[in-house]
Amino acid sequence: MxxxxxxxxxxxxxxxxxxxxxxxxxxxxxxxxxxxxxxxxxxxxxxxxxxxxxxxxxxxxxxxxxxxxxxxxxxxxxxxxxxxxxxxxxxxxxxxxxxxxxxxxxxxxxxxxxxxxxxxxxxxxxxxxxxxxxxxxxxxxxxxxxxxxxxxxxxxxxWLHVVASKGILAHRLGWPDLNSPSYITAMQWSAIVKAQIALLDPLDAVTDGIIDNPTLHNIDPSIFACGTGILNSSLCLTAAQANTVREIYQPLANSSGHIVYPAFDLGADTSVFSANTKVVNGTSIPELSYTVLTDYWRGAVYNSSTWTPLNFTTADMDFAVNLNPGGINIxxxxxxxxxxxxxxxxxxxxxxxxxxxxxxxxxxxxxxxxxxxxxxxxxxxxxxxxxxxxxxxxxxxxxxxxxxxxxxxxxxxxxxxxxxxxxxxxxxxxxxxxxxxxxxxxxxxxxxxxxxxxxxxxxxxxxxxxxxxxxxxxxxxxxxxxxxxxxxxxxxx
CATH class of the missing domain: 3.40.50.1820 (Alpha/Beta hydrolase fold, catalytic domain)
Structure with missing residues (x-):
């Protein structure tokens, strides 16, 4: 020493x-x-x-x-x-x-x-x-x-489920297919979260921009569909997108169907999984901004400099959990x-x-x-x-x-x-x-x-x-x- x-x-x-x-x-x-x-x-x-x-x-x-x-x-x-x-x-x-x-x-x-x-x-x-x-x-x-x-x-x-959740949620969006009918843009997510807070904030009798405990509440994503008036016409959701929102706020299950990680919180910023593009030569291409997932799976899980999360699935999550690199998931x-x-x-x-x-x-x-x-x-x-x-x-x-x-x-x-x-x-x-x-x-x-x-x-x-x-x-x-x-x-x- x-x-x-x-x-x-x-x-x-x-x-x-x-x-x-x-x-x-x-x-x-x-x-x-x-x-x-x-x-x-x-x-x-x-x-x-x-x-x-x-x-x-x-x-x-x-x-x-x-x-x-x-x-x-x-x-x-x-x-x-x-x-x-x-x-x-x-x-x-x-x-x-x-x-x-x-x-x-x-x-x-x-x-x-x-x-x-x-x-x-x-x-x-x-x-x-x-x-x-x-x-x-x-x-x-x-x-x-x-x-x-x-x-x-x-x-x-x-920890491995915490990190893997970002990849699972991104894929529930339809990512990396940015043209998928179920994909929701970052601007739409910002509006969805803002609407969640506006709807749930007053339920504790104090309107302060805070959802005291998001786990006590559920929101039917259909209210964000076009025609309800909750979101404007440029941000409102199609039926496929409304179903995506429903999927996003479900807990994570492993390949055997067992729940392994709680649901994402209503009212929390979604950019950890929805900020998943970068612009190259004026064109948006898929790339997760949450680099912890890419870096750790590439370096510690698969030991491969070329691995990519573009096709990340529950199998990748389960593989890491079973491997438990360095005892990180104890x-x-x-x-x-x-x-x-x-x-x-x-x-x-x-x-x-x-x-x-x-x-x-x-x-x-x-x-x-x-x-x-x-x-x-x-x-x-x-x-x-x-x-x-x-x-x-x-x-x-x-x-x-x-x-x-x-x-x-x-x-x-x-x-x-x-x-x-x-x-x-x-x-x-x-x-x-x-x-x-x-x-x-x-x-x-x-x-x-x-x-x-x-x-x-x-x-x-x-x-x-x-x-x-x-x-x-x-x-x-x-x-x-x-x-x-x-x-x-x-x-x-």
Missing amino acids: ALLLLFRTLFPLVFQVGILNVTTSASSTDRIEAWLPDDWNGRFLATGNGGIGGCIDYNNLQYGAGLGFATFGTNGGHDGQTGFDFFLNRPEDIKNFGHCAIHTEAEAGKQVVAKYYGRNASYNYYSGCGTGGRQGYEEAILYPDDFDGILMGSMGVD AGGSSHNVSAYHARGGKLLAYHGRADQTVTSSISSRTFQRTAEALDLTLAEMHGFFRLFYIPGMGHCSGGPGAWSVGQPTVDRPTGAQFNDTQHNILLALVDWVEDGNAPGSLVGTKFAGDQLQGGRVKAQRTHCAYPNASRWDRVGDTKKAESWKCQLEGVI
């Missing part, structure tokens, strides 16, 4: 930056970066990756170090967030990204902390979103002693067994936006429920170590029209002590739970004007609740005030 420490000052934070290269096999190396604050709070924080990894999450590094954590990031065992060549003929790199990189980061990082500060961290934490959420849950399954508390955003568990796919983590007193804290366009929001409640089944725990027992917070109107990890800022790592952090407490900051809520036993029953989310967090103006706040509770307007107070939202059981309006 090689370590290089560089001095760096970021006002008002003073810290040192360490770059580590950890050799994990004869053919693979993990690069790890450490941000070590002078004003250390005695805690260790490891962070995860996004997409197919390959890049250190600097938002998470700055976020953790700014709160006083000795904070570490990893490249997941390879360099590059797009492309496939770093997986071609490199089984050890596939393994690192699949399940080893965070464990390596935890072990190496703890050694650095002990050497640099002269003592071990008092508590060890993890934070990651999307792929990083998958990595956190996998840590609880495979390496239960690494962390005392694990923060998981937009849990990309059952978390929430083949296993929900976090019994050892539970037994040692570890805490799992998850958050997920209800408008997540990348990881459909139902995957988190499914993970919660299947964990309870795997461990044979009651709801009260689950809440003793695993809590999930849904955030209406939040997209993938952050952003969206909802009160989405709950202290998760972003480009900047809200200014002011009022946002750095256990009610407004989900990482600090996890710390309070792990160290003082105060389980979070609710969080306060904030929507800043223009999504400017640093020195921004508060536009609205809302109480978010531990699943299966959800926040409901009390029908009396100001809907932009957190105290006007109360926790009720999910599904009760």
